[in-house]
Amino acid sequence: MSLYLYAITYADTPLPSVAGIDGAMVQQIPHAPLAAIVSPLTHARLAPSPLHLWQHEVVVSAVLAHAPVLPVRFGTALTNHDGVQATLTQHAPQFLANLEVVRGCAELSLRVLWAVPAPSTEMPPIHSGRDYMHARLAQEQAQQAWRGHADTLIAELHARLAPLCRAHQHRPLLTPRLLLTAAYLVEHVQMHSFQYAVAQLDADYPALSFALTGPWAAYSFVQRLAPHPVSLITNTERLIPDT
Amino acid sequence: MHNPNRAAPDKDLVLLDLLDRALDKGVVLSGELVISVADVDLIYIGLKVLLTSVDTLQNMSTDAPLESLNTPPESQL
Structure with a gap:
C-alpha cells in the first residue's frame, strides 16, 4: 500500500491529530532529524477534487501550527515506509536548509x-x-x-x-x-x-x-x-x- | 471559524489560492504521482473558471476576519 505524502518537518514535531485523505489515519515517519507526514493510500489514483485538496491542506496546516513545515505538492505518494525514509535521507541537506528558510x-x-x-x-x-x-x-x-x-x-x-x-x-x-x-x-x-x-x-x-x-x-x-x-x-x- | 455570511466568490478565491499552491507549488519529489493525467485537464478547466471569477470580482474585501479565510467550506468536508 503506498503512502500519501503531505509534508516534511522535524522529527520532534507532534503528530497532528487530524484525519488525512479519505479519512485515513495520519502517521509520522521519523528519520532524525527529519520526519515525513503520511497516510496510507487505498486508491491507486486520486481525484484532485476540492475535498481532497482540503484534506491535504488540513494536514499541512495542522503541522504548520506547531513547527516549520515543507508542504509537499498535492498528489505525491511513495511506495512504502522504506521509500519514505530513503527520500528523507536522499534530500536531507535540502530539506534541513529549506526548513530553516521557512522557520517561524x-x-x-x-x-x-x-x-x-x-x-x-x-x-x-x-x-x-x-x-x-x-x-x-x-x-x-x-x-x-x-x-x-x-x-x-x-x-x-x-x-x-x-x-x-x-x-x-x-x-x-x-x-x-x-x-x-x-x-x-x-x-x-x-x-x-x-x-x-x-x-x-x-x-x-x-x-x-x-x-x-x-x-x-x-x-x-x-x-x-x-x-x-x-x-x-x-x-x-x-x-x-x-x- | 467559517463565517456563513461570506460571499461565495471569497470561497472561490480561497480555493483558487489553495489550487494555485497545492497543485503547482510545494516540494516536488520524484515519487509516484497519484493524480492521473486526464485529471490535469479538469484542473485546467476548473482553474480557468475560477480565475475568471476572481478577475470579475467587484468587491474583493479584506474586511472579513482573516482567520476564517482558510477554513474549508463546511459543505465540502
Whole structure:
C-alpha cells in the first residue's frame, strides 16, 4: 500500500491529530532529524477534487501550527515506509536548509485588482502605410504607459509591505484587471502587522481591490527538488481567458 | 471559524489560492504521482473558471476576519 505524502518537518514535531485523505489515519515517519507526514493510500489514483485538496491542506496546516513545515505538492505518494525514509535521507541537506528558510513563517497570498483598462488593440481605419505605422506607434506608447502605471503602483504597494515580509514573489498583470498576484513569506509574529498593512492599503487606495488569504504553509518558498512530474500549472498565463 | 455570511466568490478565491499552491507549488519529489493525467485537464478547466471569477470580482474585501479565510467550506468536508 503506498503512502500519501503531505509534508516534511522535524522529527520532534507532534503528530497532528487530524484525519488525512479519505479519512485515513495520519502517521509520522521519523528519520532524525527529519520526519515525513503520511497516510496510507487505498486508491491507486486520486481525484484532485476540492475535498481532497482540503484534506491535504488540513494536514499541512495542522503541522504548520506547531513547527516549520515543507508542504509537499498535492498528489505525491511513495511506495512504502522504506521509500519514505530513503527520500528523507536522499534530500536531507535540502530539506534541513529549506526548513530553516521557512522557520517561524507562513505564506500570505495577495491579489490586487485595478480598474484601469488595457489600451485597445483595435486598429483605426487604415488608408496608408503611414497611417498604419502611426497607429502601431500610438498603441505601443499606450501599452507602455499602462504597464508603467502598473509598475509604479506595484512599487508603491511593495514599499509598504516589504519591511513586513522575509521574502516575496510578484506576478504582475496575469490578467489585465489583476494588477498583482503576490505571495509573501511572513513571520508569525508579523502576521497581524502585515494584515493590518494590507487593510491600510485598502483604505488608502480606494480604486484598488485587495484580497488577502492565508496564512498558508510556505508553498511558494520551498525548493521543488525534482522536475514537475507532469506539466500542471507551470505557466499561469496559459490559464488566462483570451477575452 | 467559517463565517456563513461570506460571499461565495471569497470561497472561490480561497480555493483558487489553495489550487494555485497545492497543485503547482510545494516540494516536488520524484515519487509516484497519484493524480492521473486526464485529471490535469479538469484542473485546467476548473482553474480557468475560477480565475475568471476572481478577475470579475467587484468587491474583493479584506474586511472579513482573516482567520476564517482558510477554513474549508463546511459543505465540502
